[in-house]
Amino acid sequence: MSKILGIDLGTTFSAMAVIESGEPKIIENKEGARTTPSVVAITKNNERLVGVLAKRQQITNPTNTVFSVKRLIGRRFSDKEVQKDKKLLPYEIRESSDQGIEIKMGDKWLKPIEISAQILQKLKQDAEEKLGEKIDEAIITCPAYFDDSQRKATKVSGEIAGFKVRRVINEPTAAALAYGLTKKKNQQIIIYDFGGGTFDISILDVAEDTVEVKATGGNTHLGGDDFDQKIMDWVVDKFKEDQGIDLSKDPLALQRIKEAAEKAKIELSTSMETEINLPFVTSNASGPKHLLYKLNRVQLENLVADFISESIDLVKKTLAEANFKVSDIEEIVLVGGQTRMPKIREEIKKLFNKEPCKEINPDEVVAIGAAIEGGILQGEVKDVLLLDVTPLSLGIETLGQVNTVLISKNTTVPTSKTQVFSTAADSQPSVEIHVLQGERPMAQDNKTLGRFMLDGIAPAPRGTPQIEVIFDIDANGILNVSAKDKATGKEQSIRIEGSCGVSKEEVEKMKKEAEIHAEEDKKRQELIEAKNLADGLVYTTEKLLKESGDKFDPEAKKEIEEKVEELKKVKDSDSMEDIKKRTEELSQVAQKAGADLYKKEQEKKPEENEQEKKPEENEQEKKPEEGEYKEKENK
Amino acid sequence: MEKELKKKIEELEKQKNEYLAGWQRAKADFLNFKKDEAERFKKILEYASEDLILEILPVLDNFEKAEKEISKNKENSNYLNGFLNIKLQLKNILTNRGIEELLSISQKFDPNIHDAVEIIEDKNGNTGEILEEVQKGYKLNGKVIRPAKVKVIK
Numbered sequence: 040m041s042k043i044l045g046i047d048l049g050t051t052f053s054a055m056a057v058i059e060s061g062e063p064k065i066i067e068n069k070e071g072a073r074t075t076p077s078v079v080a081i082t083k084n085n086e087r088l089v090g091v092l093a094k095r096q097q098i099t100n101p102t103n104t105v106f107s108v109k110r111l112i113g114r115r116f117s118d119k120e121v122q123k124d125k126k127l128l129p130y131e132i133r134e135s136s137d138q139g140i141e142i143k144m145g146d147k148w149l150k151p152i153e154i155s156a157q158i159l160q161k162l163k164q165d166a167e168e169k170l171g172e173k174i175d176e177a178i179i180t181c182p183a184y185f186d187d188s189q190r191k192a193t194k195v196s197g198e199i200a201g202f203k204v205r206r207v208i209n210e211p212t213a214a215a216l217a218y219g220l221t222k223k224k225n226q227q228i229i230i231y232d233f234g235g236g237t238f239d240i241s242i243l244d245v246a247e248d249t250v251e252v253k254a255t256g257g258n259t260h261l262g263g264d265d266f267d268q269k270i271m272d273w274v275v276d277k278f279k280e281d282q283g284i285d286l287s288k289d290p291l292a293l294q295r296i297k298e299a300a301e302k303a304k305i306e307l308s309t310s311m312e313t314e315i316n317l318p319f320v321t322s323n324a325s326g327p328k329h330l331l332y333k334l335n336r337v338q339l340e341n342l343v344a345d346f347i348s349e350s351i352d353l354v355k356k357t358l359a360e361a362n363f364k365v366s367d368i369e370e371i372v373l374v375g376g377q378t379r380m381p382k383i384r385e386e387i388k389k390l391f392n393k394e395p396c397k398e399i400n401p402d403e404v405v406a407i408g409a410a411i412e413g414g415i416l417q418g419e420v421k422d423v424l425l426l427d428v429t430p431l432s433l434g435i436e437t438l439g440q441v442n443t444v445l446i447s448k449n450t451t452v453p454t455s456k457t458q459v460f461s462t463a464a465d466s467q468p469s470v471e472i473h474v475l476q477g478e479r480p481m482a483q484d485n486k487t488l489g490r491f492m493l494d495g496i497a498p499a500p501r502g503t504p505q506i507e508v509i510f511d512i513d514a515n516g517i518l519n520v521s522a523k524d525k526a527t528g529k530e531q532s533i534r535i536e537g538s539c540g541v542s543k544e545e546v547e548k549m550k551k552e553a554e555i556h557a558e559e560d561k562k563r564q565e566l567i568e569a570k571n572l573a574d575g576l577v578y579t580t581e582k583l584l585k586e587s588g589d590k591f592d593p594e595a596k597k598e599i600e601e602k603v604e605e606l607k608k609v610k611d612s613d614s615m616e617d618i619k620k621r622t623e624e625l626s627q628v629a630q631k632a633g634a635d636l637y638k639k640e641q642e643k644k645p646e647e648n649e650q651e652k653k654p655e656e657n658e659q660e661k662k663p664e665e666g667e668y669k670e671k672e673n674k
Numbered sequence: 675m676e677k678e679l680k681k682k683i684e685e686l687e688k689q690k691n692e693y694l695a696g697w698q699r700a701k702a703d704f705l706n707f708k709k710d711e712a713e714r715f716k717k718i719l720e721y722a723s724e725d726l727i728l729e730i731l732p733v734l735d736n737f738e739k740a741e742k743e744i745s746k747n748k749e750n751s752n753y754l755n756g757f758l759n760i761k762l763q764l765k766n767i768l769t770n771r772g773i774e775e776l777l778s779i780s781q782k783f784d785p786n787i788h789d790a791v792e793i794i795e796d797k798n799g800n801t802g803e804i805l806e807e808v809q810k811g812y813k814l815n816g817k818v819i820r821p822a823k824v825k826v827i828k
C-alpha cells in the first residue's frame with residue numbers, strides 16, 4: 040500500500056511528510072533540506088528550475104523567476120489583492136481569457152496552477168527518490184480563507200503534478216491534527232501562524248465529526264522578514280551615526296547585514312544578547328571600516344513591538360468576529376518560524392492565560408498534520424494506536440532521599456521497566472516503595488503517587504537482598520508498581536491511575552522548577568552520592584577488618600582504623616570537600632594494605648619455581664658473553 | 675442462540691487475526707526502523723562536521739577580506755604574513771576534514787554551485803559568465819554545503 044504524501048504548499052516555503060511506522064516524518068528534498076522554497080524559474084536555456092536552485096539565480100533572471108504564486112492561485116485578475124500584489128512582483132502577469140491570471144515564463148504564458156504543479160512535481164520526485172517507492176496520492180493544505188475556486192485550483196495543481204489529491208485540508212486544521220487536538224470533541228482552538236511573509240489567524244471549533252472554521256484573520260503582508268528589516272534598519276542607522284557612511288547604498292554590505300540580522304534575530308530567541316560582527320564591511324579613503332554591535336533581547340523586542348502588538352490586536356479582532364471570548368479558547372497552536380520568539384509566546388500566554396502547543400517544529404507542523412490526515416484515510420493511524428507519553432518522570436525514593444527514575448519523561452506508553460534494588464542496612468526486614476513523579480533529583484521535591492511496603496525480607500547484610508521493582512504503564516496510563524523479593528518470592532504492588540493525565544500547566548511548572556533548581560539540586564545530589572560512597576566504604580572496610588583483620592600488618596590495621604574514624608566523623612556533615620578527602624584517604628590506605636596482603640600471599644608459594652629458574656638464568660648470562668667474544672674476533 | 679455465538683466467534687477470530695497481524699507488522703516496522711537508523715547514523719557521521727564547518731566558514735571569509743585590505747599597504751607585509759599563516763592553519767584544518775573550494779571566476783553561472791547576488795553590465799564580457807566572487811563556495815566530501823556568492827555578467 041503506497042504512502043500518502045502530506046504537503047504544506049506554502050507561499051515562500053513548502054514541506055512534505057509521510058507516515059512511517061505509524062509516525063509522521065518530514066521528508067527531505069533532493070538537496071537534503073526539510074523545506075523547499077516555493078520558487079520556479081525558467082532559464083535562458085529553457086531549463087526549468089524549482090526550489091533553492093531557482094532562488095539562487097533569481098537575481099540574474101528576475102522576470103522569469105516566479106515566487107509567491109500562492110498569492111495568485113485561483114484568483115481573478117481583477118481581484119483587489121492581485122492588483123496590489125502585482126506592483127511588488129518583478130515578473131509579468133496578465134488577465135487570461137477566463138478572467139483568471141496568466142504568468143509569463145520564458146516565451147509562454149502559464150496559469151498559476153501550472154506553476155504550483157511544478158513545485159509539487161519536484162516534491163513528488165524527491166519524495167519517491169528518498170522513500171524508494173512510488174507516491175501516487177497526496178493531501179495538500181491551503182489557508183482557511185481560500186475560497187472554492189482557490190481550493191479547486193490547489194487540487195488541480197496536484198493532479199497536474201501526477202497526484203491523486205485525496206483531500207485539500209485547511210492549514211490550521213492540519214496544525215490541530217498534528218497536536219492530536221481533534222481527538223477531543225467540543226474544543227475551540229486558535230491557530231496563530233506567523234511565517235516568513237504572512238500572518239494568519241484561524242479559530243476552529245472541533246465538533247463530533249467535523250472541524251469547523253469559525254473565523255479567520257491576519258495580515259497577508261506581515262511576517263518574519265519584516266522583523267529582519269527592522270534590525271537591518273537599526274544597524275544601518277547606527278552605522279550612519281557612528282561612521283557617517285550610509286550602508287543602504289552598498290548592496291553587498293546590505294546583503295551581509297540582512298543575513299546577520301536574521302541570524303541575530305534567531306540567536307536572540309535562545310540567548311539574551313548577541314553580536315552583529317561584520318569586519319571589513321566597507322572602506323573609504325581613510326581605510327577599512329568594521330561593524331560590531333551588540334544587540335540584546337530587550338532591544339529587539341522594542342524594535343518589533345508594533346508588529347507584535349498588531350498581531351495580538353488582530354487576534355482579538357478575529358475572536359470578536361467569531362463571537363468568542365478569550366476564555367472560550369481551549370488550545371492555542373503555534374505555526375511558523377517567527378513563533379519561536381519568546382516575546383510572542385509570552386504575549387500569547389498573557390492573552391489566553393495558558394501555554395500554547397509548541398513542541399512540534401513550527402515550520403513543519405502543517406506538513407505533519409497533512410501526513411496524519413493521509414494516515415487516517417489509509418487506516419494506518421488507528422485511534423487505538425494513537426499512543427500517549429508520560430509527561431513527567433516516574434521513579435522511587437532510594438538511599439539518601441534521592442529520586443531514582445525508572446521511566447523518564449516523554450516515554451511512549453504502554454511500557455514496562457524493571458530494576459533490581461537492595462537494602463540499605465544490615466538485616467533490614469522490609470523496604471518501602473515510595474513512588475514519585477517529577478524531574479527533581481531529591482525525593483521530597485517531587486509528587487508522591489503512592490507508597491507501599493514489602494516485608495518479610497530474610498536477614499542479610501546490606502546490599503545483598505535482591506528486590507525486583509517493576510514499573511508498568513498500560514495504554515490507558517494506569518501505572519502498576521510491584522516489588523518482589525527474589526529470594527522469598529514475596530511480592531507487593533500498588534495501582535495508580537492518571538499518571539499520564541497531568542495538565543500541561545503542571546508539566547510546564549514542574550519542568551521550570553527543575554530548571555531553576557538544577558544547580559542546587561546537582562550539588563545536593565553530588566553530596567548525597569559522596570555520602571553514600573563514604574558510607575559504603577566505611578561498611579566494607581569495617582567488615583574486612585572484622586573478618587581478616589588479623590592477616591593485616593598491625594601498623595597498617597591501625598592506620599586503616601584511624602582513617603575509618605576520621606571518615607565517620609565527617610560523613611554526616613555537609614562538607615563535600617571533607618567527605619571526599621577522607622574517603623580518598625581511607626580508600627588509598629585500605630587499598631595499599633589490601634595490596635600488601637595479596638603480595639604476602641603470593642610470596643609464600645613459588646619457592647620451587649625460583650630454584651628451577653636459576654640454571655636458566657646462568658645460561659642466558661653465558662650467551663651474551665659468547666656473542667661479545669665472537670664479535671670482537673670478527674673486527 | 676448457536677448462530678449468534680458462531681457469528682461472535684467469527685468476529686472475534688477476525689479481530690484476533692487483525693491484531694496479531696498488526697502486532698507482527700509493528701514488530702517488523704521496528705526492526706526495519708533499527709536498520710534504517712543504522713544507515714542514518716552512517717550518514718550523520720559523514721556529514722556531522724557540516725554544521726560546525728558552516729559556522730566556521732564566515733571566519734575564513736573574514737580572514738580573506740582582511741587579507742585583501744591589509745595587502746593594499748606594502749608596509750603591512752609582516753603583519754600580513756602573520757595573518758596568512760593563521761589563515762593557512764584554519765584552511766588546513768578544513769581541508770583535512772574534506773572541504774574543497776568551488777570554482778567561480780570566469781565560470782558559467784551554475785545555480786547548483788553559485789548564488790547570484792548581483793548582475794553587472796559588461797559589454798566586453800560573456801552573458802552568464804561570473805565576473806566577481808563575493809564569497810567563496812565550498813563542498814564537503816563532494817556535497818555542496820555553501821554555494822559561492824557571485825556577480826554575474828548580464
